[in-house]
Amino acid sequence: MMFTESELKAYRNFRGSLEEFKSSLKIINEDLKIINIVCDILEIDKEKLNINTRKREIVIARQIIHWTQYYYTYKSLSSIGNQVGNKNHATVLHSIRTINDLIDTDKFVRLIISKIEQKIKIAEIQKKSRHRRKKG
Numbered sequence: 001m002m003f004t005e006s007e008l009k010a011y012r013n014f015r016g017s018l019e020e021f022k023s024s025l026k027i028i029n030e031d032l033k034i035i036n037i038v039c040d041i042l043e044i045d046k047e048k049l050n051i052n053t054r055k056r057e058i059v060i061a062r063q064i065i066h067w068t069q070y071y072y073t074y075k076s077l078s079s080i081g082n083q084v085g086n087k088n089h090a091t092v093l094h095s096i097r098t099i100n101d102l103i104d105t106d107k108f109v110r111l112i113i114s115k116i117e118q119k120i121k122i123a124e125i126q127k128k129s130r131h132r133r134k135k136g
Contacts, residue, residue: 033123034065034068034069034072034073034116034120035049035065035083035084037068037116037119037120037123038061038064038065038068038116039061041112041115041116041119042057042060042061042064042112044057044058044061048061049061049062049065049084049085050084050085050086060109062084062085062087062095063095063098063099064099064109064112064113064116065084066080066081066084066087066091066092066095066096066099067095067096067099067100067113068113068116068120069083069084070092070096072120076089077089077092077093078092080092099113
């Protein structure tokens, strides 16, 4: 496995084995995939997620990413918040509760969440099929 210069720099500061480092890179890649999927569906630029704004489209995008990462990764609330918008764990918890409520009441949010879940499932199937081809 070839590492980029930034990954090598991160490894020098990492306290753990090479396997743990590779595992952490996989987690980062999965998180970035979730962010990319949500930004693609909502047609929002990723850089706008970290801007300190209360515009509804940006807030909803951040909240949906927080919700998706909470249910599809094993990350803590603080690490989810740090990655998107540099928010604390309470804000992430509020995002999760808000999106759960909106899924019940807002057709738009329900549609967006279903599209995201479909793309994640497709990505999982493609990932599994790639692994099968490598074994055989």
